Amino acid sequence: MSETAKINIQGKEIELPLILGSENETGIDISDLRAKTGAITLDIGYKNTGAATSAITYLDGELGILRHRGYAIEDLAENATFLEVAYLLINGKLPNNDEYKDFDLNIRHHTIVNEDMKNIFEAWPTASHPMGQLIAMISSLSSFYPESLGTGQNEEQKKLNVYRLLAKMPTICAMIYKKSLGHPFNYPQNKLDYVSNFLNMTFKHVTEDYEIDPVLVNALNKLLILHADHEQNCSTSTVRLVGSSHANLYASIGAGVAALWGPLHGGANQEVIEMLELIKADGGNVEKWVNKAKDKSDDFRLMGFGHRVYKNFDPRANIIKKACDDVLNKLGIHDSSLEIAKKLEQTALADPYFIERKLFPNVDFYSGIIYKAMGFPVEMFTVLFALGRLPGWIAQCNEMRDQKQPIGRPRQIYTGEILRPYVERGQR
Ligand code: ACO
Numbered sequence: 001m002s003e004t005a006k007i008n009i010q011g012k013e014i015e016l017p018l019i020l021g022s023e024n025e026t027g028i029d030i031s032d033l034r035a036k037t038g039a040i041t042l043d044i045g046y047k048n049t050g051a052a053t054s055a056i057t058y059l060d061g062e063l064g065i066l067r068h069r070g071y072a073i074e075d076l077a078e079n080a081t082f083l084e085v086a087y088l089l090i091n092g093k094l095p096n097n098d099e100y101k102d103f104d105l106n107i108r109h110h111t112i113v114n115e116d117m118k119n120i121f122e123a124w125p126t127a128s129h130p131m132g133q134l135i136a137m138i139s140s141l142s143s144f145y146p147e148s149l150g151t152g153q154n155e156e157q158k159k160l161n162v163y164r165l166l167a168k169m170p171t172i173c174a175m176i177y178k179k180s181l182g183h184p185f186n187y188p189q190n191k192l193d194y195v196s197n198f199l200n201m202t203f204k205h206v207t208e209d210y211e212i213d214p215v216l217v218n219a220l221n222k223l224l225i226l227h228a229d230h231e232q233n234c235s236t237s238t239v240r241l242v243g244s245s246h247a248n249l250y251a252s253i254g255a256g257v258a259a260l261w262g263p264l265h266g267g268a269n270q271e272v273i274e275m276l277e278l279i280k281a282d283g284g285n286v287e288k289w290v291n292k293a294k295d296k297s298d299d300f301r302l303m304g305f306g307h308r309v310y311k312n313f314d315p316r317a318n319i320i321k322k323a324c325d326d327v328l329n330k331l332g333i334h335d336s337s338l339e340i341a342k343k344l345e346q347t348a349l350a351d352p353y354f355i356e357r358k359l360f361p362n363v364d365f366y367s368g369i370i371y372k373a374m375g376f377p378v379e380m381f382t383v384l385f386a387l388g389r390l391p392g393w394i395a396q397c398n399e400m401r402d403q404k405q406p407i408g409r410p411r412q413i414y415t416g417e418i419l420r421p422y423v424e425r426g427q428r
Contacts, residue, residue: 009037023058040411047308050232051408052240056089056395057231061309066316068229069093077319082224083107083194086166086391089229090398104194106159110167111188111197113175114144121179130176130383131261137172139254141165151246161249162394169390170194173383174201180379195221198387203375215330216374220384222323223367226316227385229392233308235259235266236389236396241408243397256393257386263303266389268364269381272304273372276337279344284336286343294353302348304365311358320366333373341369 004015005028014036019027027050034040043049058067066073069088076085080094087095087103095103120140124133141164142148148161175185178201186201196212199220204210230236239256243249260266279289293302307314328335345361348354364385371381 007033007037009039012037019053021053023060034411040413042413046232046237051237052232052396052400052405053403054231054396054399055092056399057229057392059231059309061307061311064310064313064315064318066230073226073315074319077222077225080225081194082221082228082388085225085228089391089395090162106163107167107194108190110164111171111190113168113171117144117172117175118185121175121185124179126180126182130173130180130379131257131267131386133176133179134172134383134386135254135257135261137176138165138169138257139251141168142248142250145250148248148250158398162398165249165253165394166390169387170198171201173380173387174198176383177202177376177380180377193217195224215327219323219327219370219374223320223370223384224388226319226363226367227388229389229395232396233265234262236393239393239397240400240405243400244405244408246401246407249394249397252397253390253393256389260386260389261382266364266382266385268303268362269368269371269385270378272341272364273337273368273378273381275303276340276344276369279340280336284340284343286340286347290344290347290351293348294351302344302359304362304368305348305354306357306359307362310360310362313360314362316363317361317365320363320370321361324366324370327370328373331373335369335373337372338366338369341366 003018005018006013006015014033016033017029019029021027030041041049056069058070059065068076068085069092071088071094076088080088083104084094084100087100117137117140120137121133145161145164147157150157153161171188178185184206186204186206188197189200190197192200192212195217199212199216200210232240235256238259239252242255243252247255263271275289279286282288289300290302292298292300293305324338328338345365348359354360367385368378368381371384372378376384
């Protein structure tokens with residue numbers, strides 16, 4: 001096979017090297033294209049543009065494959081803890097017993113947040129959206145740890161940023177939930193594991209005991225793993241782009257949280273439940289809503305359907321669909337939203353519009369039903385996505401910095417006015 005690609009631009013032919021990935025993914029290295037021809041590539045929405053070489057996550061959207069560091073997502077979701085997957089993503093290997101103990105201990109050691117952070121929470125109206133709060137809180141960690149701002153940090157300092165982020169994220173997420181209720185915050189209990197600690201801080205009422213339900217712990221552990229990384233998606237690319245200017249890790253991740261909030265990305269999990277409720281309130285006529293989604297004059301889309309890279313099935317959605325049935329059964333909950341979701345899936349998957357466009361349920365389609373069954377309000381759903389995605393963002397940002405990648409700075413094709421003289425205001 002040829003090791004180069006030939007490109008002919010206005011009669012001038014040049015050869016560009018091919019870059020092969022370990023799963024034989026092929027890229028054309030165009031880094032010299034502009035220097036040699038004056039042309040750039042234009043790929044709005046980056047549908048065909050690789051922005052990184054990365055050893056973290058492998059995804060084949062046609063075959064529905066997702067692997068982290070070589071391990072299948074199905075294997076990890078079935079067998080691993082979320083912290084093991086976090087370690088794997090960040091360090092490139094699964095931890096042995098000692099490494100796991102050390103990682104876990106370091107995270108437990110940093111779970112508390114500075115008391116002054118409470119002042120920031122106090123300033124917000126109770127109704128402020130949890131994701132807006134999360135963006136601000138994650139970025140504000142850079143104010144509490146100003147030593148994280150320097151660019152020449154040693155390995156120990158870099159590790160400390162990682163421990164602090166992983167440890168404080170559940171505390172902050174739980175505080176956001178308590179803020180929405182107007183209830184006092186719970187402090188972390190470091191005798192508890194990562195997921196149990198988060199559930200305890202979130203759901204323990206100050207006046208009552210709270211028994212941590214292993215069904216919820218297992219379900220949340222699985223959900224967090226399923227969200228842990230997804231290669232160069234919108235929020236991860238944002239983290240990399242912001243980090244490429246050598247902005248500190250907290251600011252870079254805060255920017256990623258902002259990107260995740262949008263309804264076309266992580267915000268879809270909230271939108272799915274709102275859509276299912278709407279369909280239910282409208283009488284449950286699924287066909288009507290599928291037709292609305294197909295109607296190009298109607299802005300409505302089936303939320304939780306479609307994906308930029310998965311064109312066969314989203315392996316995470318398959319796992320979550322099964323987990324959804326399990327959790328609802330174990331908790332003895334009957335949720336009519338699940339029936340509507342299944343009917344919606346069935347109807348859409350049999351419809352030529354969805355078949356031709358290869359639109360399938362994505363990770364957000366069923367996750368909200370589990371979060372709801374666990375007791376989370378819809379506004380918290382994207383916060384839970386962020387909690388899961390954190391190790392992926394960290395791993396991707398660190399990888400980009402370790403590779404000494406240059407600052408991200410795309411080019412453009414200018415389509416505005418050409419040079420024209422300034423005209424006095426009265427003569428325009
Ligand atoms: N409902 C109805 N039609 C859809 C949907 C949908 N959910 N998704 C895509 N389409 C249609 C588009 O209208 C388009 O049709 P056309 O070819 O006739 O113009 C075609 O399918 C391709 O869609 P694009 O928007 O061009 O695909 P893109 O890759 O840019 O977008 C996206 C992917 C944003 C996920 C899209 O499918 C969507 O909006 N889905 C709903 C929101 C959602 O669930 N987002 C979560 C994604 S997963 C995640 O980020 C965690």
